[in-house]
Amino acid sequence: MTVEPYQLTATEALHQIKAGDLTVEAYAKSLLSRIHDRDEVVQAWAYLDQDYVIKQAKALDALPPSERGPLHGIAIAVKDVIYTKDMPTQFNSPIYVNDAPQVDAGSIAILRKSGALIFGKTTTTEFAATTVGSKTRNPHDPNRTPGGSSSGSGAAVGDLQVPIGLGTQTGGSTIRPGSYNGIYAFKPTWNSITREGQKIYSLILDTLGLYARSVADLDLLADVFALADDEPAPSSFQVKGSKFAILKSMVWPQIGAGGSAAVAKAVSLLRAHDAEVEEIEFPEHLNDLPAWHATVLNADGRTAFLPEYTTTKHNLSDYLVGHVENDTKISRKAQLDAFDNIAAARPVVDGILSKYAAVLTPSVPDEAPLGIEKTGSAAFCLIWTALHTPVVNIPGFKGGNGLPIGVSLVAPRYHDRRLLAVSKAVGEIFEEEGGWKREFK
Amino acid sequence: MTVEPYQLTATEALHQIKAGDLTVEAYAKSLLSRIHDRDEVVQAWAYLDQDYVIKQAKALDALPPSERGPLHGIAIAVKDVIYTKDMPTQFNSPIYVNDAPQVDAGSIAILRKSGALIFGKTTTTEFAATTVGSKTRNPHDPNRTPGGSSSGSGAAVGDLQVPIGLGTQTGGSTIRPGSYNGIYAFKPTWNSITREGQKIYSLILDTLGLYARSVADLDLLADVFALADDEPAPSSFQVKGSKFAILKSMVWPQIGAGGSAAVAKAVSLLRAHDAEVEEIEFPEHLNDLPAWHATVLNADGRTAFLPEYTTTKHNLSDYLVGHVENDTKISRKAQLDAFDNIAAARPVVDGILSKYAAVLTPSVPDEAPLGIEKTGSAAFCLIWTALHTPVVNIPGFKGGNGLPIGVSLVAPRYHDRRLLAVSKAVGEIFEEEGGWKREFK
Numbered sequence: 001m002t003v004e005p006y007q008l009t010a011t012e013a014l015h016q017i018k019a020g021d022l023t024v025e026a027y028a029k030s031l032l033s034r035i036h037d038r039d040e041v042v043q044a045w046a047y048l049d050q051d052y053v054i055k056q057a058k059a060l061d062a063l064p065p066s067e068r069g070p071l072h073g074i075a076i077a078v079k080d081v082i083y084t085k086d087m088p089t090q091f092n093s094p095i096y097v098n099d100a101p102q103v104d105a106g107s108i109a110i111l112r113k114s115g116a117l118i119f120g121k122t123t124t125t126e127f128a129a130t131t132v133g134s135k136t137r138n139p140h141d142p143n144r145t146p147g148g149s150s151s152g153s154g155a156a157v158g159d160l161q162v163p164i165g166l167g168t169q170t171g172g173s174t175i176r177p178g179s180y181n182g183i184y185a186f187k188p189t190w191n192s193i194t195r196e197g198q199k200i201y202s203l204i205l206d207t208l209g210l211y212a213r214s215v216a217d218l219d220l221l222a223d224v225f226a227l228a229d230d231e232p233a234p235s236s237f238q239v240k241g242s243k244f245a246i247l248k249s250m251v252w253p254q255i256g257a258g259g260s261a262a263v264a265k266a267v268s269l270l271r272a273h274d275a276e277v278e279e280i281e282f283p284e285h286l287n288d289l290p291a292w293h294a295t296v297l298n299a300d301g302r303t304a305f306l307p308e309y310t311t312t313k314h315n316l317s318d319y320l321v322g323h324v325e326n327d328t329k330i331s332r333k334a335q336l337d338a339f340d341n342i343a344a345a346r347p348v349v350d351g352i353l354s355k356y357a358a359v360l361t362p363s364v365p366d367e368a369p370l371g372i373e374k375t376g377s378a379a380f381c382l383i384w385t386a387l388h389t390p391v392v393n394i395p396g397f398k399g400g401n402g403l404p405i406g407v408s409l410v411a412p413r414y415h416d417r418r419l420l421a422v423s424k425a426v427g428e429i430f431e432e433e434g435g436w437k438r439e440f441k
Numbered sequence: 442m443t444v445e446p447y448q449l450t451a452t453e454a455l456h457q458i459k460a461g462d463l464t465v466e467a468y469a470k471s472l473l474s475r476i477h478d479r480d481e482v483v484q485a486w487a488y489l490d491q492d493y494v495i496k497q498a499k500a501l502d503a504l505p506p507s508e509r510g511p512l513h514g515i516a517i518a519v520k521d522v523i524y525t526k527d528m529p530t531q532f533n534s535p536i537y538v539n540d541a542p543q544v545d546a547g548s549i550a551i552l553r554k555s556g557a558l559i560f561g562k563t564t565t566t567e568f569a570a571t572t573v574g575s576k577t578r579n580p581h582d583p584n585r586t587p588g589g590s591s592s593g594s595g596a597a598v599g600d601l602q603v604p605i606g607l608g609t610q611t612g613g614s615t616i617r618p619g620s621y622n623g624i625y626a627f628k629p630t631w632n633s634i635t636r637e638g639q640k641i642y643s644l645i646l647d648t649l650g651l652y653a654r655s656v657a658d659l660d661l662l663a664d665v666f667a668l669a670d671d672e673p674a675p676s677s678f679q680v681k682g683s684k685f686a687i688l689k690s691m692v693w694p695q696i697g698a699g700g701s702a703a704v705a706k707a708v709s710l711l712r713a714h715d716a717e718v719e720e721i722e723f724p725e726h727l728n729d730l731p732a733w734h735a736t737v738l739n740a741d742g743r744t745a746f747l748p749e750y751t752t753t754k755h756n757l758s759d760y761l762v763g764h765v766e767n768d769t770k771i772s773r774k775a776q777l778d779a780f781d782n783i784a785a786a787r788p789v790v791d792g793i794l795s796k797y798a799a800v801l802t803p804s805v806p807d808e809a810p811l812g813i814e815k816t817g818s819a820a821f822c823l824i825w826t827a828l829h830t831p832v833v834n835i836p837g838f839k840g841g842n843g844l845p846i847g848v849s850l851v852a853p854r855y856h857d858r859r860l861l862a863v864s865k866a867v868g869e870i871f872e873e874e875g876g877w878k879r880e881f882k
Contacts, residue, residue, distance in 0.1 A: 085542070101526070103542035106641075106748035113752045194744050196641045200547075203632055203644050226747055226765075230773045303635050306667055307547035311554045324667075332671045332855035336788070343784035347777070414773035 005030035010074045010163040010217040017073045024073035028057035031075050035161045041142050043135045044156040046080040047087050048120035056117055069115030077156045077165035080121040081128045083197035084108050091127045094315045095308055105197025107208055114224045119162050122152025128168050129201045130319050133372040140403050144368040147177035148375030154181040157211040164217055167209035169385055170201045172378025174209025178393035180368035182404030182438055186210040186218045189413045190388035193225045202300035205385050215424035233417035237425045240274040242357040247280050250287045251379040256366030258399030263362055266407045269429050286345050293386040295338035298323055299330050342386045349387050350412035358409040358422045367399025390416040392423040396434030404436045446471035451515045451604040451658040458514045465514035469498035472516050476602045482583050484576045485597040487521040488528050489561035497558055510556030518597045518606035521562040522569045524638040525549050532568045532640055535756045536749055546638025548649055555665045560603050563593025569609050570642045571760050574813045581844050585809040588618035589816025595622040598652040605658055608650035610826055611642045613819025615650025619834035621809035623845030627651040627659045630854045631829035634666045643741035646826050656865035674858035678866045681715040683798040688721050691728045692820040697807030699840030704803055707848045710870050727786050734827040736779035739764055740771050783827045790828050791853035799850040799863045808840025831857040833864040837875030845877045
């Protein structure tokens with residue numbers, strides 16, 4: 001079987017481009033052809049200008065090798081809440097239709113200089129802040145949601161339309177679509193990558209997220225964004241003899257059959273590969289973490305959406321109007337208590353996590369639910385967003401309807417590179433033996 | 442003596458405009474004439490287009506009364522690290538010379554909709570992140586710094602070139618120029634006003650700051666930005682019978698003669714007006730707050746300036762290159778310890794502050810130092826930036842060379858409106874009896 005360029009991971013495409021076996025233009029054309037075939041079903045893009053993609057690709061091909069960056073020619077999908085100076089940024093909001101400020105987000109400036117081919121903008125929920133789905137459909141079953149709010153980036157990477165993508169996470173907006181679309185999703189430590197030029201929902205929660213179909217690709221991106229732990233990550237992490245934990249968490253009652261089975265299978269696979277897996281729980285005094293997250297989120301939305309509320313309230317969803325009007329009647333005292341309680345929990349949880357190679361926890365309750373109106377539950381993700389820890393969704397498992405499910409690996413803050421090294425080894429096992437395989441449609 | 446429009450506070454100008462006694466155009470022309478007379482000396486502006494100011498003013502005059510906002514026609518200076526869609530945003534960096542993305546910061550969107558006349562952009566230090574002064578001079582003595590990094594906004598408001606201005610504070614960048622320029626400066630609770638569209642240095646420290654020559658004007662802005670405490674602020678706070686504290690803090694050894702005298706005078710004036718003033722200190726375990734602030738600042742700069750470092754390192758100052766390259770060798774562990782220690786300190790300090798009407802503390806060591814190469818010491822401000830508390834600089838005192846010195850009033854987080862009410866009463870006393878008076882040059 002011939003492997004088409006669009007099927008390559010970023011690392012593989014980079015290798016071929018470097019070797020002179022593939023031009024950026026030919027690579028871009030293969031991706032565009034894949035999108036041409038699939039876009040009517042998946043609809044991952046909020047903005048995509050094919051001619052401009054080719055123009056950029058040609059410009060990259062024309063660069064002398066000495067000026068090529070570490071991501072030379074690699075296509076990346078950008079969630080449409082992140083500024084790109086050459087494309088509109090619309091936030092899935094009528095307020096910003098065709099709005100195109102001439103500015104790159106910090107992350108985009110870094111990617112562009114690194115030679116990435118900024119491919120287009122991908123769909124999101126309104127301001128990445130609501131759970132009302134966009135037009136995008138799950139590439140593995142168009143009757144289902146791809147998750148949100150990073151709907152388009154998750155679906156595009158899952159559907160082989162691009163190898164890598166940018167998402168964001170304030171609740172579960174990176175990890176959840178990662179699980180639903182059967183791809184790797186990486187939420188790095190909070191503020192380890194600049195969020196300059198990315199729509200604010202909550203300063204203390206918002207995190208840039210990364211999508212790929214291999215951990216090697218996430219490592220490429222981690223290099224470009226200069227992610228650095230105190231200790232260098234092991235060059236080859238061995239599952240055998242390592243100690244993991246399974247943490248079902250205080251929201252385990254919300255687990256579904258698919259999520260439960262995926263976690264059980266993950267634990268048994270780790271054990272089958274001679275790893276130790278302990279079951280642990282959060283300390284009881286942290287049981288309100290989900291409620292604290294909700295309080296901070298709502299209170300921060302009160303600040304974040306005041307500009308849109310002031311200028312064009314009628315174009316803001318009722319949910320976000322509610323944030324600004326404080327319809328849940330959160331007092332400043334409650335807001336500060338939640339903020340401070342989460343802050344106090346961070347070092348406590350880091351201490352627990354630091355005892356293990358990584359801690360396994362559900363990414364989602366189950367496979368992607370039916371319908372594209374709602375983007376699914378973030379219950380299992382939002383705890384980790386609040387705690388600022390790095391999380392990687394590892395694909396490989398299968399729900400009752402054959403859709404992909406992932407599980408999360410979590411590490412203490414600023415152990416991102418180590419977590420990627422662990423994820424690589426674990427991912428090889430889960431992808432091989434977990435029961436779900438990506439089909440090349 | 443005729444009062445020229447440029448001499449009015451925002452509240453006074455608003456009153457005249459509402460009454461039909463002053464057009465926005467006439468008001469703008471008076472301010473521009475003041476700037477014409479003074480700009481050669483003060484040089485507060487990074488960008489000012491007089492024709493565009495007049496055009497905006499005429500457009501505001503043409504608005505029917507029903508469409509006029511609460512700041513109708515009020516001129517505001519904008520620190521040049523905050524996006525304005527109709528003016529360049531240059532950050533005092535060669536990387537962004539004449540850079541004009543078509544986007545308003547969240548704060549600007551709110552102000553514009555409220556009818557404010559966005560007057561121009563004011564000088565800053567490089568990215569509001571260094572202590573190397575801009576071209577701007579102290580309006581009260583051109584041989585001295587106006588402070589930084591909100592140099593231009595502080596000087597412009599202090600020099601009657603505009604009644605109100607926007608600054609930012611990550612260390613002492615709002616309060617310090619407030620003190621040096623003899624004006625009110627207000628650093629509200631962290632994240633109580635959106636920082637969307639404002640250059641990031643440190644997410645957990647950066648705060649939008651406000652300048653005015655009266656507390657009534659700060660209240661106007663607080664209304665527009667929907668600042669709200671849990672309890673309504675007293676409509677008329679009485680100094681008599683109230684309890685204050687003086688907190689000299691762990692950096693008191695850095696105080697100068699002027700700062701020390703201002704604080705002593707402030708305490709004696711409060712007592713003379715029948716307030717109780719207790720002397721308090723931070724709990725000993727918080728003595729490292731300044732070091733924790735420095736650690737967080739440097740570590741966050743590592744993330745914040747990676748985009749500029751990646752694209753155009755040669756145009757970044759050595760200080761900021763040092764941040765990105767982590768030249769102070771801050772480990773992730775040290776970074777997290779500092780971040781978590783500050784977080785744990787916040788509710789502790791709120792508890793202490795809540796026992797008083799407000800806590801008095803120095804704004805700066807002394808009056809503005811000689812020279813414009815450096816912007817002065819932020820030692821007394823940065824503690825409060827880290828703690829997220831609201832702070833108001835109250836002018837009224839005088840240094841050994843006759844330059845203005847202010848003192849700070851501090852309150853627990855989200856007691857911003859109460860702090861303004863207290864500041865109004867205290868400010869009347871300090872301005873009247875503190876020994877320094879603004880001259881109408």
